[in-house]
Amino acid sequence: xxxxxxxRRTEEEIQKANTLLNSIVENIPNMIFLKDARELRFTRFNRxxxxxxGHFRGDxxxxxxxxxxxTEQADFFTEKDREVLRGKxxxxxxxxFIQTRNRGERILHTKKVPILDTNGKPEYLMGISEDITDRKxxxxxxxxxxxxxxxxxxxxxxGGWSVNLQENRVTWSxxxxxxxxxxxxxxxxxEQGISFYAPEWQERITKVFTDCAQKxxxxxEEMEIITxxxxxxxxxxIGEAVKDDTGKxxxxxxxxxxxxxxxxxxxxxxxxxxxxxxxxxxxxxxxYRIDFKSGKFTKANDVFCDYAGCTQEEINxxxxxxxxxxxxxxxxxxRMDKMSRGISVPPTVELEVLNKKxxxxxxQLNVKNICDAEGHVVGADVxxxxxxxxxxxENxxxxxxSNFRNSFSxxxxxVRVSTIEGETIYANKAMLNIYGYDSVEELKxxxxxxxxxxxxxxxxxxxxxxxxxxxxxxxxxxxSIVRKNGEIRHLQAFxxxxxxxxxxxxxxxxxxxxxxxxxxxxxRKLEERLNRVEKMEALGQLAGGVAHDLNNVLGILMGxxxxxxxxxxxxxxxxxxxxKIMQSTERGAAIVQDLLTLARRGITKTEVIDLNxxxxxxxxxxxxxxxxxxxxxxxxxxxxxxxxxxxxxxxxHLEKTLxxxxxxxxxxxxxxxxxxxxxxxRYLEKPIMGYDEVKQGDYVVLTVSDTGTGILAENKEKIFExxxxxxxxxxxxxxxxxxxxxxxxxxxxxxxxxxTEMGQGTTFTLYFPVTRDEMTAPQQKKWMxxxxxxxxxxxxxxxxxxxxxxxxxxxxxxxxxxxxxxSGEEAVESLRQHQADLIVLDMIMVPGIDGLETYQRILEIxxxxxxxxxxxxxxxxxVKEAQNLGAGAYIKKPYVMxxxxxxxxxxxxx
Numbered sequence: 001x002x003x004x005x006x007x008r009r010t011e012e013e014i015q016k017a018n019t020l021l022n023s024i025v026e027n028i029p030n031m032i033f034l035k036d037a038r039e040l041r042f043t044r045f046n047r048x049x050x051x052x053x054g055h056f057r058g059d060x061x062x063x064x065x066x067x068x069x070x071t072e073q074a075d076f077f078t079e080k081d082r083e084v085l086r087g088k089x090x091x092x093x094x095x096x097f098i099q100t101r102n103r104g105e106r107i108l109h110t111k112k113v114p115i116l117d118t119n120g121k122p123e124y125l126m127g128i129s130e131d132i133t134d135r136k137x138x139x140x141x142x143x144x145x146x147x148x149x150x151x152x153x154x155x156x157x158x159g160g161w162s163v164n165l166q167e168n169r170v171t172w173s174x175x176x177x178x179x180x181x182x183x184x185x186x187x188x189x190x191e192q193g194i195s196f197y198a199p200e201w202q203e204r205i206t207k208v209f210t211d212c213a214q215k216x217x218x219x220x221e222e223m224e225i226i227t228x229x230x231x232x233x234x235x236x237x238i239g240e241a242v243k244d245d246t247g248k249x250x251x252x253x254x255x256x257x258x259x260x261x262x263x264x265x266x267x268x269x270x271x272x273x274x275x276x277x278x279x280x281x282x283x284x285x286x287x288y289r290i291d292f293k294s295g296k297f298t299k300a301n302d303v304f305c306d307y308a309g310c311t312q313e314e315i316n317x318x319x320x321x322x323x324x325x326x327x328x329x330x331x332x333x334x335r336m337d338k339m340s341r342g343i344s345v346p347p348t349v350e351l352e353v354l355n356k357k358x359x360x361x362x363x364q365l366n367v368k369n370i371c372d373a374e375g376h377v378v379g380a381d382v383x384x385x386x387x388x389x390x391x392x393x394e395n396x397x398x399x400x401x402s403n404f405r406n407s408f409s410x411x412x413x414x415v416r417v418s419t420i421e422g423e424t425i426y427a428n429k430a431m432l433n434i435y436g437y438d439s440v441e442e443l444k445x446x447x448x449x450x451x452x453x454x455x456x457x458x459x460x461x462x463x464x465x466x467x468x469x470x471x472x473x474x475x476x477x478x479x480s481i482v483r484k485n486g487e488i489r490h491l492q493a494f495x496x497x498x499x500x501x502x503x504x505x506x507x508x509x510x511x512x513x514x515x516x517x518x519x520x521x522x523x524r525k526l527e528e529r530l531n532r533v534e535k536m537e538a539l540g541q542l543a544g545g546v547a548h549d550l551n552n553v554l555g556i557l558m559g560x561x562x563x564x565x566x567x568x569x570x571x572x573x574x575x576x577x578x579x580k581i582m583q584s585t586e587r588g589a590a591i592v593q594d595l596l597t598l599a600r601r602g603i604t605k606t607e608v609i610d611l612n613x614x615x616x617x618x619x620x621x622x623x624x625x626x627x628x629x630x631x632x633x634x635x636x637x638x639x640x641x642x643x644x645x646x647x648x649x650x651x652x653h654l655e656k657t658l659x660x661x662x663x664x665x666x667x668x669x670x671x672x673x674x675x676x677x678x679x680x681x682r683y684l685e686k687p688i689m690g691y692d693e694v695k696q697g698d699y700v701v702l703t704v705s706d707t708g709t710g711i712l713a714e715n716k717e718k719i720f721e722x723x724x725x726x727x728x729x730x731x732x733x734x735x736x737x738x739x740x741x742x743x744x745x746x747x748x749x750x751x752x753x754x755x756t757e758m759g760q761g762t763t764f765t766l767y768f769p770v771t772r773d774e775m776t777a778p779q780q781k782k783w784m785x786x787x788x789x790x791x792x793x794x795x796x797x798x799x800x801x802x803x804x805x806x807x808x809x810x811x812x813x814x815x816x817x818x819x820x821x822x823s824g825e826e827a828v829e830s831l832r833q834h835q836a837d838l839i840v841l842d843m844i845m846v847p848g849i850d851g852l853e854t855y856q857r858i859l860e861i862x863x864x865x866x867x868x869x870x871x872x873x874x875x876x877x878x879v880k881e882a883q884n885l886g887a888g889a890y891i892k893k894p895y896v897m898x899x900x901x902x903x904x905x906x907x908x909x910x
Contacts, residue, residue, distance in 0.1 A: 025046050026046050027047070028048060029048055030048055030128055030129060030131075031046065031048045031049035031052050031127075031128070031130075031131070032044075032045075032046045032048070032049065032128050032129075033046075033049050033126070033127050033129075034115075034124050034125070034127075035064075035124065035125045035127070036124060037085055037115075037122040037123055037124055039064065040064055040065070040081050040125070041062055041063060042060050042063055042064070043124070044061070045061065052100060052103075052106065052129075053098075053101060054100050054101030054102035054103065064078075065077045065078055066078075069098065070099055073098060073099060077096075080096075081125055084113070084114050084125060085114055085125060087114075088114045088122060089114070090111060090112070090113050090114075091111070092111050093108075093109070093110040093111070093112070094109055095108075095109065095136075096110055098129075106131055106133045107132050107133045107136050108129040108130065108131060108132065109129070109130045109132045110127055110128065110129040110130075111127070111128050111129075112126070112127045113125070113126045113127075113128075158175060158255060158256070158257040158258075159173035159175030159176035159177075159178075159179065159255070159256050159257070160173045160176065160253070160254070160255055160256070161173065161176050161253065161256050162242075162251055162253035162254075163190055163252045163253070164250075164251055165213055165249065165250060165251060165252065166250070168189060168190050169187055169188070169189055169190070170187060170188050170189070170190055170192075170193045172186060172187065172188075172256075173256075175256075176256045179225075179227070179233065179235065179256065179258045180196055180227055180228060181227040181228040181229040181231070182228050190209070194206055196225045196226060196228075197223055197224070197225050197226075198223070198224040198225060198232065200224075201223040201224055204221065204223065205221070205223060205237070208221060208239070209239060209252065212240065212241050212252050213252050214249070216241040216243070216249055217241075218239060218240040218241070219237075219238070219239050220236070220237075220238045221237055221238075222234065222235070222236050222263075223235060223237065233258055233260050234258070234259050234260045234262075234263040235256060235257060235258055235259060236255075236256075236257045236259050237254065237255075237256050238254040238255045238256075239252050239253070239254035240252070240253065240254060280301050281301055281302070283301060285303060285383050285384060285385050285386075286301065286303040286306075286307045286363070286383070286384035286385075286386075287300065287301045287304060287381075287382070287383055287384070288300035288301070288304045288315075288382055288384070289370075289379060289381050289382070290320070290379055290380055290382065291378070292377065292378055292379050292380070293379075294319075295319040295320070295321070296316060296317070296318065296319045297315050297316060297318055297319060298316065298379075300315045304384055307353060307355060307363060307384060307386065308322075308353070308355050308356060309323070309356035309357035309358075309359060310355075310356050314356075318356075320332055322356075323353050323354065323356065324351060324352070324353060324354070325351075325352045325353070325354050325360070327352065328351040331349065331351060332351065339369075347366060347367050347368070348364065348365065348366055348367070349364075349365050350362065350363070350364050350387070361388050362386070362387050362388045362390075362391040363386060363387065364385045365382050365383070366383045366384075366385075367381075367382050368380060368381045411428060411509075412430055413430060413509045413510060414427070414428065414430045414431035414433075414491070414509070414510035414511075414512070415427070415428040415431055415507065415508070415509055415510070416428075416431050416510065417498070417500055417505050417506070417507050418506050418508065419505060419506070420464065420467060420468075420506065421464075422448045422460065422464070423444070424440065424443055424444045425500065425505060426440065427443055430510075431443075431510060434481070434483075434489060434491065434510060434512055435481065436483040436485055436487075437484055450482070452479060452480070452481060453480040453482060453488060455480065456479040456480045456481070459477070460479070463477070474495075475495050475496060476493070476494050477492075477493055477495075478490065478492050478493065478513070479491050489514045490512075490514045490516075490517040491510045491513065491514075492511040492513045493508050493511075494508065494511075495508045557581065560806055560809075561581040561582040562897055563809050563810065563813070564578040566813060606648050606649050606650055607648070607649075607650075608646050608647075608648055608771055608773045608774060609646060609647050609648065609649055609654065610644065611647060611654070611679050611700050611702060612640045612642075612644050612679055614651060614655055614658060615638065615640055615677060615679060615702075616640065618655050618658050618659065619636075619638065623659060627659075627662060627663055627666055630666070631669070633671055633673070634666050634669050634672075634673050634674065634675055635674045635675070636662075636674075636677070637674055637675070637676045637677070638677045638678075639676065639677070639678040640677070640678070640679045641679070641680065643681075644679055644680075644681060644700060645681050645698065645770045646770065646772075646773070647700050647748070647768040647769065647770060647771055648748075648771040648773065649747075649748045649768065650744075650747075650748075653747065653748075654744065654748075656740060656744065657740065657741045657744045657745070657766070658677075658704075660741050661704040661741060662675060662704060664738060665704055665706035665708065665762070665764075666706070668706050668708030668709055668710075668761075668762060669707060669708040669709075670708070670709065673706060673707040673708060673761075674706070674707050675704065675705070675706045675707075676703070676704070676705045677702075677703070677704055678702075678703040678704075678705075679701065679702055679703075680700075680701050680703075681698070681699075681701075681770075682698075682699050682701045682767075683697070683698050683699070684696050684697060684699065688753075690751070690752070690753025690754070690765070691716075691752050691753050692751040692752050692753065694751040694753065694767050695751075697770075698769070699750075699767040699768060699770060700767075700768045700770055701765060701766065701767055701768075702765075702766040702768070703763060703764070703765045703766075704763070704764050705761060705762065705763035705764070706762055707760070707761040708761050709759065709761075710757050710758040710759055710760055710761055710762055711754075711756040711758075711762055712758065716754065716756065719738050720739055720741070741764075741766075745766055745768075748768055748769075749769055750766060750767050750768045751766075751767040752765070752766055753767070784897075784898075784901075786902070786905070787898065787901030787902045787904070788814050788815050788901070789814045789815035789816035789901075789904070789905075790815060792816055792817065792837040792838065792908060793816070793817045793818075793819070793834075793835070793836045793837050793838075794816045794817070794819075794836060794837065794838050794839070794840060794904065795818075795819050795821065795827060795830060795831065795836040795840070796808055796811070796818060796820040796821070796840045797820075797821055797823075797824065797826075797839055797840065797841045797842055797845075797851075797854065798820070798822070798840075798842040798845070798870075799823060799844075799845035799846060799848075800842075801822065803842070804820040804821075804822065805820075807820070807840055807900070808820050810897050810901075811840075811900070811904075813897070814897065814901050814904075816904075823847075823848045823849075824845055824848055824851065824853060824854030824857070825848055825849060825854075827839065827841075827854055827858065828854065828857045828858060828861070831858055831861055836865075837866065838866045838867060838904055838907060838908055839865065839867045839868075840867075840868055840870060840900075840904070841854060841855060841867050841868070841869055841870065842871065843869055843870070843876070843878065843879055843882075844872070850878065851869060851871070851878070852878045852879075852881055852882045855867060855885060855887055856885065859886065865886075866888060866907050866908065866910070867886075867888060867907070868887070868888045868890075868891060868903045868904060868907050869882055869883070869888075869890045869891065870890075870891045870892075870893060870895070871890070871892065871893060872892075888903065888906070888907035888910065889903040889906065889907060
């Protein structure tokens with residue numbers, strides 16, 4: 001047998017030791033845990049750990065830090081664990097934060113210990129954590145408290161001091177040193193500390209300190225010190241004795257505060273009270289204080305005593321009910337009732353006094369309530385002004401105002417009384433009629449912003465600002481208002497200050513000048529149109545004179561070119577030269593025609609026209625194709641509805657007008673864009689104002705609009721002037737385009753409107769009067785045999801030799817016998833001697849008599865003399881007068897043989 005008694009005893013001892021150890025681990029207040037060294041998973045937790053983390057032990061074992069805590073915290077714990085296991089040494093972590101389940105974030109002081117196996121390798125990691133959260137918070141609270149005390153001391157200039165009586169030395173706090181303007185930490189002897197006090201206070205501080213140090217008598221004194229910097233400072237010093245266990249005084253300690261600011265305020269308050277007393281006693285107004293609980297005056301100056309009709313000795317026995325009239329007592333009771341119910345009342349009130357001497361006074365009271373600690377009104381300080389005389393003046397003015405109102409209530413002018421802010425107080429009937437309102441209340445309910453146009457409202461604000469600055473604004477001005485029905489009316493206003501219902505007001509008379517303004521605007525527009533017409537007429541006359549001279553030259557060229565063509569056989573080289581001369585002459589004639597159109601002398605005959613045919617015909621011409629080719633990015637859109645009414649005019653001129661409008665529109669577009677051509681029937685029930693005033697009636701309307709750059713406002717009035725342009729030089733023709741449009745429209749008795757906006761484009765709208773006449777078939781070209789002569793005698797009268805020669809040659813080709821003279825006087829003399837079957841009479845000849853006077857003299861010789869009229873000008877009134885006398889057709893230079901031959905043949909056969 002083996003004796004195992006000792007082993008058993010050893011095992012029992014080990015078991016007892018383990019039990020004791022487990023009991024200690026379980027009951028220790030700090031958290032204890034074990035982790036396996038390999039995976040760092042928890043293998044053991046004590047009760048304190050369970051309670052701290054808020055988990056059951058079974059929920060913790062086998063978990064790692066990442067299973068239980070936020071990633072950031074788990075990273076920290078794991079890093080520290082690895083550091084312990086690598087170093088195999090105890091690691092002390094003074095502070096670490098851990099997120100618990102029930103108690104939020106806690107602060108731990110943790111020690112981590114490696115537990116090694118028999119081979120010296122880490123097998124476990126043990127951690128012991130103390131929850132120091134409450135201690136840390138207490139420390140922070142204490143720091144915060146100390147900081148607050150320091151700040152409070154600095155802000156209140158309050159510090160502490162103590163004297164060790166054994167050493168006879170003073171210890172100052174930082175604030176006390178600062179008050180003395182001494183460095184922090186300075187510790188003077190008692191005698192040196194006393195020496196800082198002002199000379200007049202040193203005896204007193206010595207006595208109270210000695211009594212405190214020797215007899216234990218505390219003190220609380222206010223004195224002045226002189227700082228190290230020489231500044232006098234008021235201070236409050238408090239001292240008390242400190243005794244040991246035997247009752248012996250061993251120390252004196254206390255507080256020390258800079259009270260200079262308070263002392264200064266006390267002095268200012270004392271001065272203010274003195275000033276208030278002087279004001280109270282010497283004020284020209286009555287001043288008193290009333291206690292609402294007793295209902296009595298508690299204090300009053302002499303002025304108020306005079307109001308009350310009593311002495312200073314009697315005033316404290318009186319209250320408001322002793323000196324107010326019955327009506328004023330009711331007002332006073334009503335105010336008191338409202339205040340008792342918490343309803344605010346105005347600080348100013350007017351009451352009537354019947355004082356103890358029987359004198360009636362009107363007083364104005366300015367009341368300032370006095371409240372107790374709970375905010376209840378318990379009394380009032382009151383300033384009373386005697387306004388008796390003012391009230392009498394107001395009553396007299398009120399009577400005067402009544403008469404004044406009656407004087408303008410029936411005035412034909414609008415009259416309004418208003419405040420400086422523009423609020424209407426009174427308006428007479430005429431004023432209501434101007435606005436279209438039925439009552440003054442209806443007028444009041446509309447703000448000035450609603451009643452005025454935006455421009456007039458802005459001007460009113462400027463006038464108001466001037467008045468508020470104390471300056472004199474205009475007393476006479478014009479405004480524009482908006483009536484109840486939305487109509488705009490223009491008024492002339494006359495403003496002056498008046499006294500109305502006891503206050504300064506503004507009385508304004510209004511004269512409706514709407515019709516006058518409309519007439520002025522109409523006059524201005526008429527003057528603009530007249531000026532425009534006169535300018536165009538003047539330019540037209542200039543252009544007409546130039547055209548006349550050019551036509552004479554072109555007539556000669558055209559005549560000789562035609563004669564050459566008649567003499568040169570087909571196929572000859574010289575014939576092509578003659579044809580080019582003829583073509584160039586025709587182009588020159590077209591330019592002259594533009595000048596005549598500008599002069600409004602270009603249309604010699606009219607016919608019934610379908611404007612749609614003019615549009616459709618032009619867009620199929622080479623000219624339009626050329627415009628399109630020069631502007632490939634411009635899209636031309638055409639809208640010409642059927643059943644368009646007819647107009648009367650010249651197809652050539654209308655086509656030229658359309659060409660100029662389209663060219664102008666295309667050149668206004670840079671890049672891509674669109675030009676729209678539109679025709680329509682339009683009836684105007686009343687005139688409309690455009691660039692022209694378009695009168696009532698039936699019109700055929702031609703509209704050409706573009707999406708181009710638009711026309712500047714300052715250029716709009718000039719666009720129809722000859723040679724005016726804002727285009728690039730050389731980009732388009734003669735500079736007469738829009739001037740020709742103007743002349744053509746006016747020759748057709750039409751109107752023009754122009755609408756334009758910069759960056760958006762321009763629209764030209766042309767109005768042509770409708771005709772009810774029927775269209776006639778187009779004339780066919782005549783054969784030469786139809787207009788050949790039969791040997792008749794023709795007298796050519798022209799002041800230009802070349803023109804006479806051309807006309808003579810053409811007429812001779814046609815089979816006529818021709819004579820030619822250079823003036824009207826020669827023509828009259830020639831016909832006195834030799835008869836002529838017909839005369840070709842130039843209308844303008846210089847010098848000498850013109851064609852009309854020549855024809856008048858010829859008729860005296862032969863009343864039945866036949867004649868045709870030729871001229872480089874367009875048809876004039878003198879031409880028409882000659883035709884009224886019997887002359888035949890009018891032929892415009894330059895002319896071709898057919899035109900001249902047909903006119904003579906028709907006249908001879910007439």
